[in-house]
Amino acid sequence: xxxxxxxxxxxxxxxxxxxxxxxxxGARIHTRFxxxxxxxxxxxxxxxxxxxxxxxxxxxxxxxxxxxxxNPTTEETAYVDSIKKDIKWLGFDWEDREYYASDYFPQLFxxxxxxxxxxxxxxxxxxxxxxxxxxGSPDKPGKESPFRNRSIDENLDLFQxxxxxxxxxxxxxxxxxxxxxxxxxxxxxxxxxxxxxETHHRTGDEWCIYPMYDFAHGQSDxxxxxxxxxxxxxxxxxxxxxxxxxxxxxxxxxxQIEFAxxxxxxxxxxxxxxxxLVQEGLVSSWEDPRMPTLSGMRRRGFPPMxxxxxxxxxxxxxxxxxxxxxxLESVVRQSLNKTTDRVHAVLDPxxxxxxxxPEGQEEIMIATNxxxxxxxxxxxxxxxxxVYIEKSDFAEEAPNRKYFRMAPGRNxxxxxxxxxxxxxxxxxxxxxxxxVHCTYYPDSKxxxxxxxxxxxxxxxxxxxxxxxxAEVRIYDRLFTDPTPTAHEGVDFLDFYNKxxxxxxxxxxxxxxxxxxKDGDQFQFMRTGYFIVDRDSNDDKLVFNRTLTLKDSWxxxxxxx
RNA sequence: AGAACUGUAGUGUAAUGGUGAGCACAUUAGUCUUUGACACUAAUAGUCUAAGUUCAAAUCUUAGCAGUUCUACCA
Numbered sequence: 077x078x079x080x081x082x083x084x085x086x087x088x089x090x091x092x093x094x095x096x097x098x099x100x101x102g103a104r105i106h107t108r109f110x111x112x113x114x115x116x117x118x119x120x121x122x123x124x125x126x127x128x129x130x131x132x133x134x135x136x137x138x139x140x141x142x143x144x145x146x147n148p149t150t151e152e153t154a155y156v157d158s159i160k161k162d163i164k165w166l167g168f169d170w171e172d173r174e175y176y177a178s179d180y181f182p183q184l185f186x187x188x189x190x191x192x193x194x195x196x197x198x199x200x201x202x203x204x205x206x207x208x209x210x211x212g213s214p215d216k217p218g219k220e221s222p223f224r225n226r227s228i229d230e231n232l233d234l235f236q237x238x239x240x241x242x243x244x245x246x247x248x249x250x251x252x253x254x255x256x257x258x259x260x261x262x263x264x265x266x267x268x269x270x271x272x273x274e275t276h277h278r279t280g281d282e283w284c285i286y287p288m289y290d291f292a293h294g295q296s297d298x299x300x301x302x303x304x305x306x307x308x309x310x311x312x313x314x315x316x317x318x319x320x321x322x323x324x325x326x327x328x329x330x331x332q333i334e335f336a337x338x339x340x341x342x343x344x345x346x347x348x349x350x351x352x353l354v355q356e357g358l359v360s361s362w363e364d365p366r367m368p369t370l371s372g373m374r375r376r377g378f379p380p381m382x383x384x385x386x387x388x389x390x391x392x393x394x395x396x397x398x399x400x401x402x403x404l405e406s407v408v409r410q411s412l413n414k415t416t417d418r419v420h421a422v423l424d425p426x427x428x429x430x431x432x433x434p435e436g437q438e439e440i441m442i443a444t445n446x447x448x449x450x451x452x453x454x455x456x457x458x459x460x461x462x463v464y465i466e467k468s469d470f471a472e473e474a475p476n477r478k479y480f481r482m483a484p485g486r487n488x489x490x491x492x493x494x495x496x497x498x499x500x501x502x503x504x505x506x507x508x509x510x511x512v513h514c515t516y517y518p519d520s521k522x523x524x525x526x527x528x529x530x531x532x533x534x535x536x537x538x539x540x541x542x543x544x545x546a547e548v549r550i551y552d553r554l555f556t557d558p559t560p561t562a563h564e565g566v567d568f569l570d571f572y573n574k575x576x577x578x579x580x581x582x583x584x585x586x587x588x589x590x591x592x593k594d595g596d597q598f599q600f601m602r603t604g605y606f607i608v609d610r611d612s613n614d615d616k617l618v619f620n621r622t623l624t625l626k627d628s629w630x631x632x633x634x635x636x
Numbered sequence: 637a638g639a640a641c642u643g644u645a646g647u648g649u650a651a652u653g654g655u656g657a658g659c660a661c662a663u664u665a666g667u668c669u670u671u672g673a674c675a676c677u678a679a680u681a682g683u684c685u686a687a688g689u690u691c692a693a694a695u696c697u698u699a700g701c702a703g704u705u706c707u708a709c710c711a
Contacts, residue, residue, distance in 0.1 A: 084650055084659090112711050147710060204709055213707055215638035249709055259639040261707045270709035289711045312641065313706050336642085336704095389660065391649045393642090396704055400647045403661045413674060448674070480672080489670055522670065534670045602671050629672040 086392035088127070088333055092135055092304060105137025106303045109163070109170075110177075110293065112144045113155035113277070116362045116369040117162045120345040123338040126387035128306050129168040140300055141170035145178045146292045148276035156277075162370040166380050177292045178278045180299055184287045185239065187295055187325050188250060188269060192231045196324055197268065198224055199234040200251045207249070210256065211264045218256035218264045238271055241284045245271050250285075254320070262317050266290055294318040297330035305330045308337040309394065338390055339398045341558035343368040349561065349568060358572055359554070365609075365620050366554045366576050376551065377597055377607030377622030378404075382411040398559060405623055412597065412605045412622065417445040417452060420491070420536045420586040421600040423548055425464035427511045427540060428482075430496065433461040438541070441522060443492040446599075457586050459493055462540040464584050466603075469535050470512055472501065480532035482512065489531040491601060495520035536601040543584035546617035549609065550578040585617070592617060599625075 085093070096103045107128040111121065132139040141163065145151045163170070191197040200207065200223045212218040226234075238248055250269035258264055268291035273284045287295075294317075297305045305318075312334045322329050337345075344350065345368060353359045353367070362369050365376035373383065385407045390399050420443075438460040446452035465482065474483040482488045482498050489495050496514040504510050520527040552575060557563070560571035592598070596608045604624040611618045 085652095086649095090652085110711090114711080144711065150710075207709075208707085211707065213637080215707095218707095246709065259706095261639090264707090267709050272709080286709095288709075293711080309641075310705060311711090313639090334641090341647085389648080393649070395642050397648065400661065403648070406661055409673090418671075418673095447671090478672090491670055493670090495670095525670085531670080533672080536671070599671085599673085602673070625671075625673050627672075632672090 087394070088131060088304070088306065088335065088392055089134075091333060092131065095303070096135065101301075101303045104303055105132055105135040106140070106301060107132045107137065107306055108140040108142050108297065108300065108302050110142045110144045110296070111159050112147070112150070113152060113159060114147070114150040115155060115347040115351075116371055117159055118345050118350070118370065119340055119343055119368045119373070120337055121162075122166065122370060122383055123387050123390070124306070124308065125163060125166060125168060126384060127335065127392060129163075129170075130384075130387075131304070131306070137303075138173065139168070139170055140173040140175055140302070142175040142177065142296060142300070144289070144293060144296075145176055145276070145278065146286050146289065148272060148274040148286065151277050153277050158371065162374075165374060166370065167384060175296070175300060176278060177287075177296050178276060180292070180296055181279060181283055181287070183299065184292060184295055185285075187327075188235065188287070188291070189232065190325060191252065192235060192250075193228060194324065195228055195253070197250055197252050198226050198231050199238065199248050200224075200267075201248055204246065207251075207267065211261060212256075214259060214261060220256050221251070221265065224253060224265070235269075238269070238285050239283070241273070243271055245273055247271060252317075260313055260316060262290070262313050263320075266317065290314060290317050291321070294321055294330065294332070295325070295327065297332075298322060298325075298327040301328050302330045305332045307332060307334055309334045310337075334394070335392050336394050336396060338387070339396075339559075340368070340404060341398050341401045342553040342555050342560075343401070344555070344561055344568065346561065352569070353554075353572075356569070358569070365549070366551050368554075375607075375609065376620060377412075377605060378408050379411045379415070379597075382407045385411070401553065401558075408623055409605070409626070412599065414448050415446075416597045416599045416605060418443070418447070418599045418601050419589060420457065420538050421546075421548075421589070421598075421603065421606070422464045422466055422536065422538050422543075422584045423580055423600075423603060424467045425538075425584050426467045426470055426509065428463050428465055428496070428537070429511055429513050430461050430463070430494075430516050431499070431513050432515045435461055437461065438539070441492045455588050457492060457588070458539050458542040460539045460541045463490070463537045464540055464543060465490075465512075465535050465537050467509075469533075470498075470501070470509065472509070482514075482533070482535065486533075487529060487531040489520075489522075489534040490537045491534050492522050493537065494518070494522070495525075495527065495529050495531045536603075538584045538586050540584075542587050544587055544590050544617070545582050546585050546589070546619055548580040548583045548606070548619045548621065550580065550621045552576045552578075583619075589617065597622070 109128045129139045200221050210219045249267045251265045251267050254263045256264050268288050269285050272286050315332050318332050363371040441457045441459050442454050470482045484498050494516040498514050500513040502510050517527045554576050555571040556573050557571040560568040592608050594608050594610045605622040606619040609618040609620045
């Protein structure tokens with residue numbers, strides 16, 4: 077029996093399939109991912125990467141990685157490296173096609189001269205303020221620059237002098253001669269070259285003029301013969317310019333297609349705002365596990381496969397969206413459920429003494445590593461007279477009939493161990509419960525239970541004598557509002573979640589975890605998914621909580 | 637204000653003039669369970685508004701309304 081799965085095509089796939097059907101560019105598909113190396117990649121880039129790399133792969137095409145490095149002020153090689161690392165981690169490969177817009181500076185310079193020669197570009201001495209004023213506003217026509225009608229020869233000469241460093245920063249720019257009355261502001265004689273006497277991360281001081289985005293991006297697409305240039309909606313207004321350059325430069329006709337950016341609730345993607353979080357010390361770094369950066373999510377324990385699945389599930393369209401974070405969490409859990417071994421770990425310990433278990437005796441329990449994976453095998457867990465359970469798994473009195481954790485007079489199963497009968501408990505002066513006394517049913521051992529006793533609740537536990545200690549970092553969403561940057565007159569930092577990080581200095585883990593290494597992931601039974609943090613060393617284990625397990629009991633309790 | 641784009645359950649996304657408007661997450665109620673997890677079953681809930689074209693409209697047209705984007709020598 078084969079399941080008939082309808083395959084839905086998004087609008088870009090339809091365009092591509094039509095182009096293939098029409099044998100456009102010989103039915104070749106070539107996309108590109110063009111980050112500016114001025115920051116870390118985040119969840120938004122994740123979608124863009126998935127679209128450009130994923131679509132090309134689907135149709136047997138290729139994807140270039142191209143660094144859009146046309147602004148020396150903000151760009152650094154360190155970012156280049158982190159971007160490459162993140163894309164690889166996500167599971168995509170540009171093979172040997174790693175390009176830089178800065179490699180095209182000579183060609184771009186020639187393109188500009190060609191435009192000047194055709195009488196389509198001019199050198200303008202106006203200041204930035206004057207140009208801004210000339211542009212006017214969308215509802216009112218603009219004014220032409222007084223330098224607009226310089227001769228071609230003069231323009232050629234001045235542009236060369238700009239390149240030769242004759243003029244200071246800001247003294248002159250090169251503009252395209254288009255239409256100062258266009259309702260599209262990008263068509264009102266846009267600036268395409270500016271003077272910046274700064275050191276570029278790759279070309280050093282070789283250049284002092286740099287092309288603007290509009291005169292670098294599309295041209296780079298053409299140089300690389302990109303067939304489908306996929307970008308987000310905010311570049312839609314640039315498309316007429318993009319096409320105008322192709323036509324007037326007579327270069328390869330790449331096609332720009334825009335899709336809606338992906339927004340995720342409780343996450344922000346503004347580089348400036350993300351930087352502010354780092355600078356104000358509200359997170360430890362760009363790689364803080366709470367950050368929506370790829371490096372943050374990696375450290376948090378989100379599997380790359382889950383991120384890809386998330387992109388697939390959120391689709392590709394043109395409407396603005398805010399995706400609920402529950403969907404992200406759902407795919408992460410789904411992925412981790414299949415891949416992680418289950419272990420016993422107690423985060424908030426309460427000592428249980430099994431009074432009828434002989435002192436000094438210990439035995440080995442056998443536990444399945446992962447019931448979702450037949451090949452995961454089993455492991456041994458030591459058991460003894462004193463164990464730790466979770467404080468929240470004990471109550472002095474059961475609150476209602478549906479409660480089936482530990483309480484005096486009740487039976488409860490220790491997972492992979494015995495059934496316990498709770499007899500008594502002790503409190504200190506402050507009224508805190510310090511220890512619980514139980515008896516165990518010797519014939520109820522997991523796997524060979526002949527007791528016939530039923531226990532509704534099953535608890536995770538750790539043998540007190542064998543437990544190892546670890547630091548556990550508990551993360552929650554960074555903001556208390558789903559769209560912290562969308563409130564007018566309110567600073568997004570006002571929504572910062574002060575409880576987004578809680579550190580448990582001393583949690584107790586089963587001894588098998590002693591050999592866990594940086595990046596290893598586990599399900600701590602009944603509490604969530606955890607990953608070994610790189611802050612761990614030989615003396616100290618540190619875990620990050622990736623996510624909790626779904627908790628329908630807790631949710632119900634909270635409601636009542 | 638001008639232009640462009642976009643409006644489908646709570647959220648995200650399908651339906652390419654003819655389906656009972658589908659799927660996922662979320663929510664609710666159950667079943668199962670040595671993880672109150674997983675798995676499974678079911679329920680709730682939707683075409684922005686109005687007119688028009690058509691045998692037939694979520695889909696085409698017009699108008700309205702709402703949201704987004706653009707007014708950088710950033711990308």
